[in-house]
Amino acid sequence: MTANPLAPAWLRPPADANVLPATVWSQNAGRAASGVLEVAGVTATALADEFGTPLYVVDEADVRARAAEARDCFDREFAAVGSAAKVYYAGKAFLSTEIARWVTEAGLYIDICSGGELAVALTAGVDPSRLGFHGNNKSLAEIDRAVGVGVGVLVVDSLVEIERIADAAARHSRVQSVRLRLNSGVHAHTHEYLATAREDQKFGITLADAADAVARIRSHDSLLFLGLHSHIGSQIFESEGFVESAKRLLALHAELLSGGPIPELNLGGGFGIAYTSVDTALPMPEIAARFAGIVASECARLDIPVPLVAVEPGRSIVGPSTFTLYEVGTIKDVEVTVGETTAIRKYVSVDGGMSDNIRTALYAADYSVRLANRVSDAQPALVRIAGKHCESGDIVVLADYLPADVTPGDLIAVPATGAYHWAMASNYNYLARPAVVAVRDGAARVIVRGETEADLLSRDAGIRPNPNGAP
Structure with missing residues (x-):
């Protein structure tokens, strides 16, 4: 059959329009x-x-299997290079109390970015220490509640948040763990609205401002600096952007070690999935192996210990x-x-x-x-x-x-x-x-x-x- 001239160049008439391409559909x-x-x-x-x-129809076993696979792959690959990994499920992709239970039962942490998402996770019975709280404009009330219930880590997205989180932690007599989100300047190959590490956008602070921000975090007795964080975008099929981002963050990580320990590094998520039969997504075992490989090689080159690495898949778990x-x-x-x-x-x-x-x-x-x-x-x-x-x-x-x-x-x-x-x-x-x-x-x-x-x-x-x- 000849292709319809109105069809996009990538789309070809199927031999059988009833076939379900395995890469696009759930496992069951x-x-x-x-x-x-x-x-x-x-x-x-x-x-x-x-x-x-x-009607949205979710293959429950598929979600559970993908969550478990992500945990297993990153655990295995980072254990092989003498470190460990934390896999956060990016709740913004889709969060309900049942989804929260499925992914935590599979051993994942959960990344949230609003008071509403926090409420869903807590209602689901998720241990708040297994939550990471993102967001470029966390309200004072959200920060106070997150610190008060014991959220595991808050991601500092701007300089003003350092004082806000420190004040909340002091009020609650807690030492709050934080990460610092950086705008790495890496241009991921994705839609403009899905690229989150380009210079002209709302997330994170620049690499040039990072040392001062970390010093300010370390100056507060109520804060514990866990490490740097970056997220370069969403629906990404290639690994080059992740590699370059990891190199830039690890170079800064090495410099900051002179001021104190930095146990973790968060490389974000954004792993793409297949929406059509011509999409080729990186399998999770390959993603984990590439991440471990680049982190280990860069740490060896910089002569620093391999930190615990956190990642934040969402779409690739539930999509x-x-x-x-x-x-x-x-x-x-x-x-x-x-x-x-x-x-x-x-x-x-x-x-x-x-x-x-x-x-x-x-x-x-x-x-x-x-x-x-x-x-x-x-x-x-x-x-x-x-x-x-x-x-x-x-x-x-x-x-x-x-x-x-x-x-x-x-x-x-x-x-x-x-x-x-x-x-x-x-x-x-x-x-x-x-x-x-x-x-x-x-x-x-x-x-x-x-x-x-x-x-x-x-x-x-x-x-x-x-x-x-x-x-």
């Missing part, structure tokens, strides 16, 4: 004998019947675990002029959209899509999956191929939606945010309840009794 996703998409023994049709659509299930509402074949010819783009509109997946509109992110309620031998047709919001940019999947006989009432599934989807969901156009359902061993259960119209109206302080008796 597949097709039942009937052709229906299923995960961990539960079919998409059963999920839609019980919980409705849109591939989840798909979003939608029902098709309307379909339009739109004729588009391409040079001197015309081509058809099939717009398939679903019952969700940018309220449950903002990443396509925000980052022009690419996604995949497959029929979920059946298979088809119809020829593949180029589709654009659109949402139901009043925005022309309300697109869920910019381009992929579905069987040409896709029809209203079909279920479709968009994989790799575990990270930054529910977490960034909104109520635009007063759509209720979908439920999150965990599936494991043939059973499904709600782990985050879907919203109702009553939930949406419950915060509207202007509601008055309707004289006509309508709700």
